[in-house]
Amino acid sequence: MGRWRLLAAWLVPFGCYVGTGEEHLDSGPARADGESGGPQASVGDETQGPATASGATIAETTEAGDGASTEDEGGSDAPCASMPPGHVGLQRLTTTQLRYTLEDLLGIPVTLPGTYPRDDRTGGYTSVPEAQLVSQALVEQHLEWTIRVAGEAVAAASPTLMVCDLGEDACVEEILERLAFRAFRRPLLEEEREHLLGLHASAEGEASDKLEFAIAAVLNAPQFLFRERQTHDPTEPSLLTSHDLATRLSYFVWDTMPDDALFAAAATNELEDPAGLEQQVRRMLADPRSERLAHAMASQWLGLGALWDQGPSAAAFPELDDELKAAMFEETKLFLQRALHEERPLAELLTATESFVNAHLAELYGIPGSFTEEFVLTDLTMATGGPRPGLLGQLAPMTMTSSGETTSIIRRGKWVSTALLCVEIPPPPPVLDTELPEDLPEDATPREIVEIHRANPACTTCHSHLDPPGVLLEVYDPIGRVRTRYPAPLDRPIDTSTVLVDGTEVANVAEFAAIVGADERLVECVADRVFPLAVGRMLGRTDDDLLATIAQGSDPAEVTLTDVLVNIVRSDGFRCAEGEETP
Numbered sequence: 124m125g126r127w128r129l130l131a132a133w134l135v136p137f138g139c140y141v142g143t144g145e146e147h148l149d150s151g152p153a154r155a156d157g158e159s160g161g162p163q164a165s166v167g168d169e170t171q172g173p174a175t176a177s178g179a180t181i182a183e184t185t186e187a188g189d190g191a192s193t194e195d196e197g198g199s200d201a202p203c204a205s206m207p208p209g210h211v212g213l214q215r216l217t218t219t220q221l222r223y224t225l226e227d228l229l230g231i232p233v234t235l236p237g238t239y240p241r242d243d244r245t246g247g248y249t250s251v252p253e254a255q256l257v258s259q260a261l262v263e264q265h266l267e268w269t270i271r272v273a274g275e276a277v278a279a280a281s282p283t284l285m286v287c288d289l290g291e292d293a294c295v296e297e298i299l300e301r302l303a304f305r306a307f308r309r310p311l312l313e314e315e316r317e318h319l320l321g322l323h324a325s326a327e328g329e330a331s332d333k334l335e336f337a338i339a340a341v342l343n344a345p346q347f348l349f350r351e352r353q354t355h356d357p358t359e360p361s362l363l364t365s366h367d368l369a370t371r372l373s374y375f376v377w378d379t380m381p382d383d384a385l386f387a388a389a390a391t392n393e394l395e396d397p398a399g400l401e402q403q404v405r406r407m408l409a410d411p412r413s414e415r416l417a418h419a420m421a422s423q424w425l426g427l428g429a430l431w432d433q434g435p436s437a438a439a440f441p442e443l444d445d446e447l448k449a450a451m452f453e454e455t456k457l458f459l460q461r462a463l464h465e466e467r468p469l470a471e472l473l474t475a476t477e478s479f480v481n482a483h484l485a486e487l488y489g490i491p492g493s494f495t496e497e498f499v500l501t502d503l504t505m506a507t508g509g510p511r512p513g514l515l516g517q518l519a520p521m522t523m524t525s526s527g528e529t530t531s532i533i534r535r536g537k538w539v540s541t542a543l544l545c546v547e548i549p550p551p552p553p554v555l556d557t558e559l560p561e562d563l564p565e566d567a568t569p570r571e572i573v574e575i576h577r578a579n580p581a582c583t584t585c586h587s588h589l590d591p592p593g594v595l596l597e598v599y600d601p602i603g604r605v606r607t608r609y610p611a612p613l614d615r616p617i618d619t620s621t622v623l624v625d626g627t628e629v630a631n632v633a634e635f636a637a638i639v640g641a642d643e644r645l646v647e648c649v650a651d652r653v654f655p656l657a658v659g660r661m662l663g664r665t666d667d668d669l670l671a672t673i674a675q676g677s678d679p680a681e682v683t684l685t686d687v688l689v690n691i692v693r694s695d696g697f698r699c700a701e702g703e704e705t706p
Contacts, residue, residue, distance in 0.1 A: 203360040203699035206669050210701055211659045212252030214350040216374075217242050219249075223379035223415070225342070228306055229276040230283025239264055248423045248655045266343055273338040277331050284338075289330050295323060299337055307346040308380055309353075309366040315346075350374065357702040365389035367700075372400065372692065375657040376407040378415040397693040404692045408463055408685060416656070416688075417460035424652040425514070425542055427452055430523045435601040439528040443602055450483045451519035451603075457498055458517070462684045469649060469679040469687070473513040473543075473640035476504050487518055487604050508598070508605030512636035515539070515596065518603035525601035532573050532593030539592040543639055545648035546588050552581055566613055570594050591621040595635050643677035650674050650687050657691050669696045 216224060218235055219242075225233045240261045245254040276284055286301060287294040299319055303311050311319075323337040341347060350370055354361040363371065369389040373381040381389070385403060393399035407413060422428035430448050437443060457479040462472060480501040482494040489507025503511040514520060524534040540546040559575060573593070577586040598619050600606045609615050620630045629635045639645065650673040655661050662670055673690045676682045691697055 202362050203695050206672070206695045206699075207665075208360050208696055208699040208701060209660055209663075209666065211352070214250075214252050214659045215255040215257065215348055216350070217249050217255070217378075219415075220374055220378045221348075223377070225272060227379050227382075228283075228302070229272070229279075229338075230281030231272075231276050231279045233272060236264070236268055239268065244423075244428070246655075246661055247426050247428075248661070250419070250423065250656050251659050251661065265348075266339075269342040270335075270339045273335045273342060276338060277335045289334070295330075295334060295337075296320060298334065299323060299341075302338065303341050305380060305386075306341050307344070307351075308370045309351070309364075352700050354700050354702055359702050360699050361702060362395055362698055363700050365392050365394045368394040368400065368698065371658070371697065372403060372407070375692075376404060376416050376688075377410070377412045378419065379412070395698075397698070400692050400698070401689050404689055405685075408688065413463060414456070414460050417456050417463060419656050420459050420653060421452060421456045421519075423656060424649075425455065425520065426538065427455060427519050427523055430519055433526070434522050435525045436527050440602050443522070447483055448519075448522070450481055451517075451522060453498060454479050454484060455514070455517055455519045458514075459684070461500075463688075466683045466685045469645055469682050469684060470640035471513065472649075472684070473515060473636040473645075473679075475513045476510050477501060478503055478511070478517060484518060487602065489605070506605070508607075510633055512633050513640070514543070515632055515636045515639070521596065521599045521603035522601065524596075528601070530569065530597060530599070530601050532569050532597065533586075533589050534593070535596045536589035536591070536593030539596075539639070540588050542652065543648060544642060544644045545651050548585055548588060551585070555581060566615060568609060568613060568615055568617075569597065570618065587624045591623050591629070592635065594621045595619050595629060595632050598632060640679055642679070645679045646677055646682050646687070647671070647674045649684065650691065653687060654691055654696070657688075657697055666696070669694060 218239060222233050222235055240258065242249040243254045243256065245251050248254060284302065285298065287297050289295065289298075300311060300316060303315065303319055307315075319337060319340065322340050323333050326333040326336040328336075350367075352367050353364045354367075355364065362368075366386075366389045369381040369385045372394070373379060373385055384406070385394075388394050388399060388403055394403065408416075430452055431445070435443055458475075459472075461467070461479075467475075477500055479498040480488060480490060480494065480503075481496055481498045485492065485494040485501070488503065488511065490501060490503070490505050492505075503516065506516075511517065520538060521530075521535070524538045525531055526534060537548055540548060556579075559572065563572075563575070573586065573590050576582045577590055596619075597617050598605060598607075607617055609617060619632070620628070622628050623635075623638070627638065629638065647670055650670055651662050654670075654673070673687065673694050673696070674682075675690055676686075
């Protein structure tokens with residue numbers, strides 16, 4: 124039997140069926156809505172095991188950390204009673220989360236092979252279960268790859284993994300129990316422990332070969348690949364257990380498994396108190412690893428992950444290579460990271476006149492001075508054409524919302540309306556005459572063309588939202604440079620003055636940015652768009668009360684991005700989950 128087939132056979136008791144062509148989790152009966160429940164474990168079972176970072180044994184962690192709920196049973200003020208948490212399907216680690224988790228778990232650098240299936244997106248998000256389908260190709264490639272990673276980890280003998288000398292009695296047991304506890308992000312069940320040690324004992328080869336084999340099994344177990352969710356009451360919405368709260372928090376802020384401090388807080392039930400969660404999220408946001416959250420917000424909330432898949436053509440803009448796109452993305456990521464670390468008001472996401480620039484971007488912005496590859500906080504009032512206000516002046520959003528050889532008024536307007544103000548733009552009617560009039564002048568500008576569409580009664584409602592922001596942003600060319608005229612063959616001046624849907628007259632982007640930065644909808648929209656990164660589901664019409672609780676204030680000049688994140692973590696929407704028996 125081939126090595127990977129032997130390993131696959133050993134994985135069956137862990138809940139996986141591999142090699143039949145129909146890989147799936149043994150997840151029990153399907154829910155009424157068709158979603159399968161995840162592998163659930165009774166984390167209250169006491170088992171003996173190695174000490175955690177806090178000094179408690181796994182058995183002590185189990186007893187203290189996940190033993191009893193803090194909610195007042197039957198009380199109207201009990202957690203999860205007033206706002207249903209909503210259904211979240213079984214979440215698989217994304218490729219980003221997988222890489223960071225393996226590095227923290229094994230103590231070695233990890234690179235995913237180029238052939239590893241990339242993450243899909245649903246609604247722009249990789250963090251929602253609907254985007255995390257498991258294919259046979261994924262299962263097979265993950266199995267083969269993690270066998271190699273396990274071998275590299277044993278060979279490297281990182282102190283993160285090799286916590287004792289293999290020649291010592293009970294060392295293997297200590298290594299594997301600690302590894303599985305951290306990999307599963309909760310205390311081991313006794314049957315899991317026995318199975319893992321039995322796997323090691325039955326493997327062939329030298330001590331290092333046997334250990335490598337057992338490690339590979341852990342890295343292919345569903346308890347590692349999927350994020351379990353256990354609540355205190357399986358029959359109704361209730362608080363997540365402390366270890367599942369730690370997991371949800373760590374993958375939200377750091378895209379990786381909990382660290383020692385978070386495991387210790389889970390062991391003492393600190394995370395079941397909203398104040399305890401807030402203390403931890405503030406600690407984690409101050410850590411350099413929170414740049415991963417800034418990256419996720421730029422990629423998924425703002426949609427800039429699409430920068431490599433859409434936008435201007437390379438033929439029309441040969442300078443727009445992957446290096447330049449990466450620099451554009453990095454600017455916005457660093458901009459968001461600064462907003463987090465310095466707790467800046469949400470309004471400044473639109474009105475700030477400083478951003479992060481390197482030599483590549485300085486040339487596009489037209490900023491004088493000497494720049495290198497390093498990004499530095501730069502005053503954008505020195506840019507060509509004057510101030511570049513916040514997100515509306517940055518290169519990545521303007522480039523991502525262009526198309527082919529031209530800008531797109533509709534794409535840019537939709538991005539502003541949906542990403543920043545959460546205006547719902549319905550799809551166009553299935554039968555809609557979009558033909559332009561035959562007498563349209565050859566030198567008609569994009570603005571004049573969309574005005575013709577807006578004159579159609581069937582198009583007016585949507586285009587009254589979409590067109591004005593897009594018209595204002597016509598001042599930027601397809602890769603974000605300021606311009607005052609359309610290029611040949613049009614060669615006509617660009618008029619960006621417009622009237623917003625509420626009748627407000629606006630002359631330029633700076634005026635519009637100030638209006639959006641003061642709009643009360645901005646706070647709720649940021650909360651709405653960041654929530655899927657934290658919990659794994661998008662908010663809907665039934666979540667108005669939850670959204671209002673998270674926003675807790677409507678003035679973007681007074682609410683910070685950090686405030687929104689803390690309120691998400693403190694909310695019942697984050698702390699609670701459906702019981703596995705909830706219909």
